[in-house]
Amino acid sequence: MCRTFLLFLDVGLTVTALYFLLYRSGMATKEGAKVLIILFLPPYALLAGAAPSVLRATLMAGLVMLSTFSKWKVPLTDILSLVALSLLILSPSYLDHLGFQFSFLVTMSLILSFPLLKQTENPLAMSALISFVSQTSILPLQLYYFFEFNPLSLFANLLLVPYFSFFVIPFLMMLLLCSFILPQISLLLSQTLFPPHTNFLSFLETHSNLFDIQWVVGEINRSFIIVCLVLFIIMMRLWIKQKLVFAFAAGVASVGVLMVYSILPYFSPYGRVTMLDVGQGDSFVVELPYRRGVIMIDAAGPPVFTGDESKTAEQIILPYLKSRGIFKLDAIIITHEDTDHSGSVQTLANEMKVGNLVVSLYYPKIETVENVVRIKAGEHLVIGGQDFNLLHPSEDTGDANDNSIVLTATLGGLEWIFTGDASAEIEKLLIKVGSNVNADVLKVGHHGSNTSTSEEWVKHVSPSVALISAGLDNRYGHPHEEVVERLSAQGVVLFSTPDYGAVQYDFSSQRGTFSSFLPYNASRE
Template sequence: MKGNGYWLAIASALGVYLAPVSYSWIGGIVGLGGLIFIRSANRPLLFVSCVLFITCSTSVSFKSPNPPDLHSSSTQLSGIVKGNPTFAKEYTSFIFEDHQTKQKWNAFLFSPLDHRSVQIGSKCSLSGKVERHPFSRNPGEFNYETFMLLKGIRGTIIVDVSQLHCQGGSWYKELFSKRKEALDNLDQNLSPLTSSWVSALVFGEDRDLPDETIDLFQRWGLSHLLAISGLHVGLCIALFSYLTLRFSLLTKRKLIICLLFLLPIYIIFAGGAPSVIRAVCMAEAAMLLSLLKQKWPMTDIISYLFCSILILKPSLVHQLGFQFSFIVTFGILVSKKWISLSVHPIDSLLRISLLCQLVVLPLQLQSFYFFNPLSLLANLLFVPLMSIFVLPVCFIILVGVYILPSSLLNQLDTVFQKSLELCFLPLRGMDKFAVEWVIGQMSFVSILLFVFAFVWMMKRWELGKKRKSFLWGVVLSFILIAEASVPFLFSPGRVTMLDIGQGDCFIIEWPNRNHVMMIDAAGVLEGGEDETFTRIIQPYLHERGITKVNTLLLTHADQDHIGAAEEVITRFSVDTLITSSFFRGDLQIIEEKWKKVSSGDRFVIEETVFDVLYPIKESEDKNDNSLVISFKLGGLVWMFTGDVGKNGEENISSLSYELDADVLKVAHHGSDTSTGEQWLDAVTPRVALISAGLNNRYGHPHEQVMNRLNQQDVQIIRTDQKGAVIYQFSGETGTFYSHLP
């Protein structure tokens, strides 16, 4: 099997990917079985590959787990601490394994603890409240619960600090303690910015990096530079080897033996990142083979390592860092001959950057729904910059913290900060002209076609057949263009009520994406950072492949209706903003795009007529300045009401409008200040949509409103119960369904 180990890795990876698909193992048997008979010379290899595929595709470890059914609201457990605890200024958390059930839990305390009070391997008894992990309530939203369940962590226990008792620890707990002490030392002796960079690039602790920097790097496909990877491991090996050999401290053989013992320690100091585990294990395997005077292809080493990790720690395969690290490294190793054809270091770097971007593109689109075509240029500029300057200087600063006087260390700190600012000026300048190609989630067929075209493009290029390679590159581009174009050619219409929490956000898509309209764009009501746009609204739009919101209608100026409006206007190129004439809000949009309407007005979008029913006159109460509109779409008449109160409802009812509607967006999240009996008698809805936050402090929707709706046999659909609610239609017929069961 020597030289063909990649078949085992490919079979295993395909099995993991298809594990959630029922009976996918049958296809594996047919496909690989056919290859066994066709390629008789490799029958043992293909047979093992077939066994690995079936094992991975049927293993419970790789299937999407069901949410846990937590019967008890509190629990008392005894067990052991798994993994390195997290000590923050406001909280402490650690992974805890129960002795009796062997189930793992995320233990969380709303108070900081000393890092020696809870350590890896500590035996603890605790009690606290059991909670589910936060889960996705909208399409496109990151599902933290699935992420944690795939890591084998059943739920969260909010621990009572007075009921936590721990003692002892593992034999290597001191290594984690030293790591924590080193991080604390950085915080005490360096500026916050410098400390955050050294912590991220040397210790893998990136929590303190500025959000603006993380977002910037993510938009430009540079996130891998903020994570510890083979580059860091290679630099450590090179630095240690140079010093020991230069000063004749060790022979080459003793150096290798020494590295074999030291590198696993760096895994601990680097936070146990999957990319570090991969890089260290590959380096260890290569050095061990050199000691034994054996030669194995690096593709075999990484393939066997991949299969070994699947067996020993299957939860790692679900981590994006693990997936990116292995795919990129495997791609570089397989393309080694092609990379060696470069005639200049810049040409070599350009080839590697192109390869890395293309090889992870399907995975990137599956996770983030977009990529930046210009990230190739950004990688060309910043990979050398980070490798030659930023990373080595971070190691120098770390050493300087322990050996330099404070005055000299402060000067080094200041120079580093100014250097970072200068280094990132070009990237920030480029960011003003960033081009995000939003494609949405790729289908499985498109992924297979993309991989096939990519492999053939690389093979033709490696053989010097540049014309044919170019044609396969055109095919690659066509696959992406076709995937992005499908919604504009064959998609039904949709009306989506996002579960935004305590607020409103509706997105209307006309068939074939002819027009996209958003009604309200909520932000958080008070306190904390507003992540509504980045966590819910933007991921949903990107998952749908939407890059432009043609019309944004804001019913009134409350934060829970307009909190994310500025970001929507900026990031999604809004053509038209519609508000009432009495809208009390200041938004950054040119006057020509701002259309103000009031009672009696009418506007048309894609032959859909919108009637403005309210407001009639300005009110002191912002809620009674809410826009109330009615329109027919997908065979149903819709009534959107903002937060209008009973007085406004009575005023509308007194007018000579035809108010019958099939679907009523219940005003003010189901507050008893709205949705009176007179209003329901006038509207006679069949379906009531209520956008209210889960366990919100206002008690919305109020019992009185629910009773009035039930008395009229109205079907009630609530975001706090069903998550996002979608009405998908074609022509005059459609169906309601929800994101949650």
């Protein structure tokens, strides 16, 4: 939001500065200065990146300038509407562009708030009011797309917006002009003033955690969005009319809607198990009824050749968790240390609260994450009243895959078994020692590789449903054909992420339903 508003100010300040420079210096008349500015705006928009917000600001500035040549006063709302229609005719896809939506919504809200802004004389109060209107106007859309917002960002903008709009932007404009006339002085000024500016930004980055308090609301229903927008409009109209008590009540009601929506999961008797579509890796999210606990089993990272280690967490895992209103994981159970099972742990620990990181007794030493719990076969893990029974490992096999945690749990009336990447040798061992491995739902080992899921294992477990998490067209050929045929021969219903995308099991008490969700832009043969 701050960036959108700064772009708005940037164009306005640039146009104003050029106008006074051209007119006051005697280089052009008023009309001449306006014509030069109109000619200057198109290349300026291209140099600024031609994003929808930049195009909106420059087109509005140009139309406002053109309107001054006639005696006919054109309302700013009409100019804004004309710009929006023009951009949409030029490129209808702009309608789905976040910059377009945010920019026009903020600008329209500020235009409609002019009567209120005129009543404010204190510059600090003006800055606060502009920030408040800008943030609250886009809040429903922000929640719709990102599932969270920072209630303290208003206070951060009280410092940042005036600093950038009344110091940084004017100074940079002056420096640019000075570089053409007195380049040595321009260089001296930049060398003198940029170090304090850099130090200030570094200070803000270092202490940003003071303002980093995210309110994770979750995937908000459209009806709630409409209610919030209506309450915002009512609040602003009452505020402009100086009916402050009723305006405050409307604002409180809007916050109340968000609070009610945020606490709904804590009153819901429904739970959910989700196999996320993370590509070639494993990530399962277990949500217990009444939000008694949220447990993640494995946290897949991107392929080892990917430069961005946070990619999977930031693009898949975190958005899903936030869409569910989840801001804390009670536990992350990592079956073994391979990146396709553990690569996102650090990012998750940095971005949200994590109660415990649960690993096997033979997992390598971990120094970057606190609250590490080590477990072995025969132990029970109880989280939020949910019991997880550990079947393996009981000793160090010397192989990461074969050291995978194998655990069982009863969820929604079904027995589940999660096997990590344990091989057929471990499957034989579990059968031999008489472990209770009968289950309704089998998380197929090693992404459907033929090194796991032996015929003996499938018959012994006797699952009704099998889940395979693997990448679409992955280089390993997972799931292997013989594994799929083996499961089909036993009448097992198979859900694999390459074919079905994310798979969910929604349950209440002793009953539940499986469903699948392909990405909206996915094409599957």
